Amino acid sequence: MTKAQKRPSAGPLSTSTRYDIHCPVTVSPRKSLNGLEQIEGELWEISENEARVLLDKPLPRGTEVVLFVHFRHPHKGITTIRFQGVVETSKERPGFNMTVGFRGGGKFVPTEPPEVLRDSAEGEKSPNS
DSSP: OOOEEEEOOOGGGTTSOEEEEEEEEEEEETTSGGGOOOEEEEEEEEOSSEEEEEESSOOOTTOEEEEEEEEEETTTEEEEEEEEEEEEEEOOSTTOEEEEEESSOOEEOOSOOOHHHHHHHHTOOOTTO
């Protein structure tokens, strides 16, 4: 299950309250070939207008991206929310910590989550099953 912990505002996410939420993300650079490139990573913090993520590979500052956040919950599997944004900060060392500024609100994604997440959600049983 995804758990959120409210944190005081400070640093790059200082414009609004931020939350520590650790869950899988998928990032698609807007300029990738037909939008097919997908980079997997993990969400570390989120606020109303930004998110801090760790990715498998770096993206340069200023890259327009689509960020898919895959929230897991015990009874309904996975809910994916899509955010359009721009990479605001990016560290060029393993762990590839970056901040993505949102360009508008998130939208629910009605499609299936990535295979790796689907497999792990199917392994979770609800108390009623």
